[in-house]
Amino acid sequence: MELQWLEDFLEIAATRNFSTAATARNISQPAFSRRIKSLENWIGADLIDRSTYPVQLTRAGTMFLPGCQRLVREAYRLRTDCRNVAGESSAMLTFTSLHTLAMYFFPRWIGSPLISRMPLRTSMHAADFLESIDHLCSGQCDFAITYVHPDGPPVLEGGPFESLQIGKDRLILVSGTDDNGRPLFDIDVAETTEIPYLAYSWSDGYIGKLATLIQSRWRRPLNLSTVYQSGLADGLKHMAIAGRGVAWLPQICVAEAMRQGRLAQIGGQQMSLEMEIRIFRRAGPGSHDSDGLWQHLKQCAALPQYKSGFDADIDAA
Amino acid sequence: MELQWLEDFLEIAATRNFSTAATARNISQPAFSRRIKSLENWIGADLIDRSTYPVQLTRAGTMFLPGCQRLVREAYRLRTDCRNVAGESSAMLTFTSLHTLAMYFFPRWIGSPLISRMPLRTSMHAADFLESIDHLCSGQCDFAITYVHPDGPPVLEGGPFESLQIGKDRLILVSGTDDNGRPLFDIDVAETTEIPYLAYSWSDGYIGKLATLIQSRWRRPLNLSTVYQSGLADGLKHMAIAGRGVAWLPQICVAEAMRQGRLAQIGGQQMSLEMEIRIFRRAGPGSHDSDGLWQHLKQCAALPQYKSGFDADIDAA
DNA sequence: ACGATGCAATGCGCAATGTGCATAGTTTTG
DNA sequence: CAAAACTATGCACATTGCGCATTGCATCGT
Structure with a gap:
């Protein structure tokens, strides 16, 4: 019984379509189908009624949904809490961002002199926009890096999140x-x-x-x-x-x-x-490393050459 | 991230010994060690302090323990609830009992003419007394079979459980x-x-x-x-x-x-x-199969040769 | 009504992951 | 001090999961 099966279920419950859900989960449709089947085998009951179009949740599936959400949330919260307690060098900071930023921006940014002087262990989860937001909201990742434009779709406004601009x-x-x-x-x-x-x-x-x-x-x-x-x-x-x-x-x-x-x-x-490139995180105290990076980023934001450093990099290209 | 990793952790938290915990989990010690390591990797922090003897929980591990217990309990409860909702033939009835009863009594009992005429799918989880009780209370198992004596420790009295005698x-x-x-x-x-x-x-x-x-x-x-x-x-x-x-x-x-x-x-x-051998279950409506078996057992209890059937078996031995 | 397209399940070969055995290094026990 | 116990790691093998291709069925568009 794997946590990812629960997340798979949440996806099919939302989309009601195996193919779409599979894409959203970054696996093929057959693999997704088998994972849902594995979950149903563990539960011992069908959660999805496949005889309808679009597919529907069974009675058991409908009953399972809120508890499933609770389990996933709780698991990630527990994980975050443990990392906070452990603090210091044993923790790893997790980032999520658009594929483009993960591929072209993040390696340079994390490797730049101002950032790389911090002793950080990082992992990057590239995803599309909505998924990135979800990763941050669900606590799966500590930070989300994304594009932001004032006239574009609002990004995490009104929620308990804060952001800093780290590039253009x-x-x-x-x-x-x-x-x-x-x-x-x-x-x-x-x-x-x-x-x-x-x-x-x-x-x-x-x-x-x-x-x-x-x-x-x-x-x-x-x-x-x-x-x-x-x-x-x-x-x-x-x-x-x-x-x-x-x-x-x-x-x-x-x-x-x-x-x-x-x-x-x-x-x-x-x-x-x-467009701005902004980094988001959940507001309020975070883990030791997370807070350390945030403070550092705030200080960097006060340096006039910080953002133009990344502009110059692009202009030189 | 697998549910069984959580259960592994609960075992090491209880025993404080990798070898003992591995045996209890029916896997080899190296496999157990690696599973705990996998869990720690997912969490992103050490949960076990291996530099002490016996091993101890870290601060993060200590913090993780109650949440872990909650997750496991909730997962199994959700599973049981789903089976109840689904009802009918898709469910499997889960039993828990003392090792002795699981080994010597249960196979004969479940295979006796009166019981085996029911189309049941069953699984048996042998455990010690307290664990069996916990399995039933937490919803991990549908039924618990244990010894009972009036002057012995009370068994599930005062809680929402009912029981029937099925042997001596x-x-x-x-x-x-x-x-x-x-x-x-x-x-x-x-x-x-x-x-x-x-x-x-x-x-x-x-x-x-x-x-x-x-x-x-x-x-x-x-x-x-x-x-x-x-x-x-x-x-x-x-x-x-x-x-x-x-x-x-x-x-x-x-x-x-x-x-x-x-x-x-x-x-x-x-x-x-x-001593009596009694079967316990949560009172009130259960799944279709669970209720069916319970009704059947009540009817059997009214047959005078039912209990003596099992006595005679022992006497003949 | 028919053909094209989409959807979910399944077979198959391959890839990835997990296992137990053996072993090494360290600590504890008698 | 030697033997036993404990935990982690290497290695070969076993098991599980994956994507591709395909099938059967349902839906959509003409």
Whole structure:
């Protein structure tokens, strides 16, 4: 009987769809199906009624749901409490962030001179936006690092969380290039000309919404025709490099490809949006290491070269 | 993160010894050690201080213990509740009983014509007395089968439980025998003569207390000198057969060895105590199968040959 | 009504994880 | 001091879980 089975159940209870739940849990549908079956075997009763569409909870499943939530919450709370008690060097700080930030930003940030002088043991759990938020809220992770824009979807507002800005990035529109390095697509075309669009899927939850925001502010509608969807910026990047269409991508994600001339920004600076990179944590006293890092980050925020250090890094790319 | 890791932790918290805990959990010591390590990795803090002897709980481990107990209890309670809701043939009935009853009584009882005509799926969790009671109270098991004597420790009185008698046994004093089949030890000896005594350890919780009761009623004190302790009647039996001393043992446990002349009763019938074998369950409506069995047992209780059937079995032995 | 698509379960080969045995190093016991 | 007990670790093997491919069924769109 594994804790992850309980979390699997919570996912299927929410989505009522094995395939969707499996994706959300980052496993294949068959593996997800078998885990739910394993849980049902342990319980000794069916929790899901698979004969309906969408699937429904059985009576037992409905009764199980609140207790299941309680168990999961309690387990993670216990874990956090133990870490707090243990404190000091035996604890590991857990971070969660978007895949892009986990891949391109976090290693540099955690390795920068100001941060790396702290003796921290860290683990990073990359996830999509909603999942990252859930990891932080459920106590699975100590910190969440994500993009934030004032006009974008609210991030953990109104809850017991605090945040600090630790960097900046920019969402830009990019296209693959021809042999001369010129963009394959541009937005200054006739309104009737369709532009193949590489879109963020629903599971992204954040960047796609910011992209929509920028487009709504453009001087005329763009005739974008979605030809591919992905929740991962890197997936969209590869399609853009392959010439399949245009995509909104964080600058940090495409800096290297742009330097190599494989991708080019289109639409200019007006067709872009600056985003903050913010780190969130639960407000109030945390573990010894967690509090130590937070205090350190607050002090760094007062250094004028701190944030521009990361800007310069991107600009140099 | 597995439920069994939590149960492992409860075992090491109780025993303070990896080897003993591993045996109790029916796995090897290295596997047990690694499971505790896995739990500690998940928690992110040490729960056990291995630098002391016996091992101790760390501060984090001490803090974790009550929450861990709660989680385990809650998980099994949830499981039972789900089975109850689901009802019918998908459920399995779980029994818990003393090791002796699990080994010698339960297989015969569940296989007797009156019981085996019911289509039941059953599982049996043997434990010592207190653990059995806990399994039933915590909802880990549907039924508990144990010895009961009016003058012995109260069994689940005052709580929401009901019980039915399903058999009888007798606690008798036995000794190993010489080549002629005569007892090696007898209680009719001078008061100054020590009798080597194979005693129940504290973890037994029931039979040992009944034995003390009988001895307190004997016409003069017995000069018993404890030479060995065990929580398992079978352990005491083997020592008695080996000639190491006298032991109080349930008749059902020693019937075979007595027939073979390897053990003999001493002290006569006065030096024995009849015990009921009773089955307990939580009062009120249970699962479909649980209620079905209970009704069936009530009907059997009305049959005059029911209980004597099991007496005759022992007498014939 | 039909074809295309989506959904959940299952078989299969492979990957990952966990196990017991043997052993090493340390501590405790007699 | 030697023997026994205790805990962790290496290693080979066993067990379990995974993703891919597929199947059977239901839903959706034309």
